[in-house]
Amino acid sequence: QVQLVESGGGLVQAGGSLRLSCAASGNIFSISSMGWYRQAPGKQRELVARITSGGSTVYTDSVKGRFTISRGNAKNTVYLQMNSLKPEDTAVYYCNGDVRLGPWSASRDYWGQGTQVTVSS
Numbered sequence: 001q002v003q004l005v006e007s008g009g010g011l012v013q014a015g016g017s018l019r020l021s022c023a024a025s026g027n028i029f030s031i032s033s034m035g036w037y038r039q040a041p042g043k044q045r046e047l048v049a050r051i052t053s054g055g056s057t058v059y060t061d062s063v064k065g066r067f068t069i070s071r072g073n074a075k076n077t078v079y080l081q082m083n084s085l086k087p088e089d090t091a092v093y094y095c096n097g098d099v100r101l102g103p104w105s106a107s108r109d110y111w112g113q114g115t116q117v118t119v120s121s
Contacts, residue, residue, distance in 0.1 A: 002026035002110045006095045009115030012085055016119070020080040022095030022112055029100045032107060034071060034078035038091035038117075045094070049080060062088075085119045093117050 008020040024031060035050030049059045049069035057069055068081040078095060095112035 001101065002028060002097075002099055004095045004097055004110050004112035006093065006112045006115040009093060009117045011118045011120065013120050014085060014087055016085050017081070017083045018085065018117060020082065020093055020095075020115060020117075022078045024076045024097050024099065024110070027101055028076060029102045029105070031075060032098045032100070034095065034097045036069060036078070036080045037094045037096055038089075039094070039114075040091040043091075048093070051078065082117070085117075087119045087121045089117060090119050091117060
């Protein structure tokens with residue numbers, strides 16, 4: 001019923017920029033927060049950034065000052081502007097949404113399929 005689809009990943013040289021996009025679709029009542037997570041080979045998935053419907057944001061320390069998370073006006077989209085990219089940013093980036101399907105339903109997490117970001121040195 002709910003799908004999250006990421007786009008914008010690719011190959012970039014160190015110091016470059018990428019902008020990731022994620023759009024949620026389906027029978028959605030509301031999305032309270034959305035976030036970006038990443039997983040590098042041999043490592044656990046980690047939070048990169050998260051944003052609430054009201055615009056509050058959190059970032060992992062390693063990306064502060066370089067990455068910016070934002071949401072579209074419709075609140076079913078989320079973006080991640082990534083500047084000054086480093087090789088250690090290389091990972092599969094996943095979009096996440098905390099989704100309610102109706103006004104009286106509980107929320108649950110939905111995940112996108114991931115998009116590869118590769119930063120060359």
